[in-house]
Every structure is written in structure tokens, then in C-alpha cells.
Amino acid sequence: MSDLGASSESNLTNGSSSPCDRVDASAHIFFLLVYTLVCLAGLLLNGFTLKVYFCRAQQQASSSVTVYLKNLAAADFLFSLCLPIRITNYASDSASVRRVYCSFGASAFYLNMYASILFMGYIAANRYLKIVHPSGTHVLQTVRAAHVITTVTWVLLVATMSAYVALSLLTNASSVPNALSCDVLQSKELRLFYKTIHCFSAAIFLLVLVSLVFFYRGVSRRLSLAQQRQPASSGSRKLAKSRRNMLVLVSVFCVCFVPYHLVRLPYAFLRGRCLWSRAFFYLKELTIMVSVLNVCLDPLIYFIFCKAFRAQLSPGRTFSTTLAPTQHGANAERRSSDGRTSNVRFNRKTSLTTSTKPTGVL
Secondary structure (H helix, E strand, O other): OOHHHHHHHHHHHHOOOOOOOOOOHHHHHHHHHHHHHHHHHHHHHHHHHHHHHHHHOOOOOOOHHHHHHHHHHHHHHHHHHHHHHHHHHHHOOOHHHHHHHHHHHHHHHHHHHHHHHHHHHHHHHHHHHHHHOOOOOOHHHOHHHHHHHHHHHHHHHHHHHHHHHHHHHOOOOOOOOOOOOOHHHOOHHHHHHHHHHHHHHHHHHHHHHHHHHHHHHHHHHHHHHHHHHOOOOHHHHHHHHHHHHHHHHHHHHHHHHHHHHHHHHHHHHOOOOHHHHHHHHHHHHHHHHHHHOHHHHHHHHHHHHOHHHHHHHOHHHHHHHHHHHHHHHHHHHHHHHHHHHHHHHHHHHHHHHHHHHHHHHO
16 A cells, blocks of 8 residues: 555544645635636636527527537536535535535536536537538437437446445545545545546547547648638638637647646556655646636637527627517507508598599589
8 A cells, every 4th residue: 555545544543634635725725716716707607608508599409519519518517516615625624525525526526527528529520520521411410419429428427426426425434634635535445446537537538639639630631622722712711710610629628628637647646655745736736727717718619619609699689689579569560550540541531532522423
């Protein structure tokens, strides 16, 4: 057993934390401030996005990419809802808060993170297939396939989270150490399961990252071929726009998730020594804060990938939607008013004609 594992078991019995597990008070304040700001911004942006998707837009998804965008917005909103648990863990020394965070809050936090990673990969794959096969519809581009893929994704993620929570609840600790890290609460079995999840999640991340790079390279190659044939054609302009959209998606993905995964896997396996444990803990927390910014950057993806979303955000559409019933009613009232006026005039003219005609004949 590693040094950290031995110290963790001793800490579980006496309720104290080793110097390797302690975090400076200034770091607490910094984490609290950043997570609070990101939480408020994420709830506001993604709550508005869900309102646009499910209230203003059509209830039934018109394309598979809309299904993925809706699920990405839902994952980001749930991701933002998990932040208050993380904030409370930094602000409180309560043992019950620490247990809730380590058993449920952290697993829900990572569940929604990897849901966002997978849905971003699905969106990129959908756009790539549309560019490679513009004349036909691939089976993976259908709305039904999108619903099946998203359902399977959520089921697998929730099942993994449930297994981790169930196994963590079986950990019998007499007291909770005064440390932010949940490592000291992990049993030997849970620690092994934790490393296994790390390996699978790292494989998922690498698969999505390589796929995004491949998709962007394929779109760029198709654009270069189209520009060589017809540089100023409308098809070349559409491909250039598609490449810019794909570049935005790849950039958001790399900025938010690459730094965290560069640190996460070494942290899971090299945290046995005190020096490595403290260094990787601070690096892990900093990269997690960068990954959380994903909830504030994803609305940019919704805007550039969904025409219906842009149309719903158009001020002119909102203004016309608000005023259309009023103008329609006013026009109808004006038409009915004009109709009544013309009818009155016609009736008056008819009555005058019929009343004066016999006089003229006589």
C-alpha cells in the first residue's frame, strides 16, 4: 500500500488530516470566488438556452444536431447545479457536507463533464457526415438515432455514477478528516474502482479529441479541394463557414478539457508521495476550474451550430412575434371597420337610388 493509503487509514481513525491533504486558506477563498461566478453565469446562460430550446423553439427536434445541442445544454445546466455542492465543500468544515460531496457531488460533477465531452463529439461527427455526404442522410444523422445515442449515453454515465456512489457509501469511517480531498475517504476497493474509472474516462476523452482533430482536418481538406476547383463559389463559402464552426468547437474543447486530462491521470497514480500529492492537487483544482468554464462557452456553440437558436434570439423575430397578433387584430379591426363603413355607404347609396329612381321615372 502506498504512503498516502497508509496515512489515509490512520486519518480515518483519528479524524485528523496529514499535511499533504491540507489546503491553504487563501486557496479556499480563490476557489470559492471563481466557482461562485462561474455557477451564476452558467445557470443564467444555460437556463436561458433551455428556455429557448424547449419553450420558444419547436418542441419536436427537427434534426439530430438539435437533439445533441439540447442534451449538451441540459448537461451544462446540471453541471452548473453541481457547483453549489462543490462551493459548499470549500466553505464548510462539516463532516456531513464532506460525505455528501465525496459520495454524490463529485461523481455528479464528473458525470455531467463527460456528458458534455461526448455530446460535443456527437455534434462534430454529425457536422462532418453532413459535409462528407451532403447529398444523402446517414443513419447516424437521423433524429431517431440521435435519441437512441443520447439515451444510451445517459444510461451508461448514470450507471457508472450509481456504482461509484453505492461503493463509496459502503466505506465505514469513524470520522471525516479535515481535508478537501476525497482520497482519504476512499477504501481500498473504491480506490481501485476510482483508478479504473480514470482510465476509461481518459480513453473516452482521447477518443473524442482525436475524432475532433480528424473531423476538422477532413473539413479543411474538403474546403481546399473546393477552393481549387471554384474559389468564389457558394459551396466554398459554406465549407469555409463550416470549418470556422468546427474550429470553434475544437478550440472550446481543447481549452476547457485538455489541461485537466493532462493532470488528472498522473494525479490518480502519482499521489502516493507527499510532494507529488500537494503539487498535483493544486494543478488538478486549477485545471478543473478551467474545465468548468465550458458551461459559459458552450452557448457560443449553440449559436453557431443551430439556425433555429439564432432565429429565436433575433430581436426582429421577438419584436415581430410580440406585435404580430396586435397588428393582425388592428388590421382585422380596420378591415372590418372599413367593411362596415363601405356597407353603410353602399346601403345609403342603394337606399337613395331606390328612393329617387321612381321619382325620376315619374
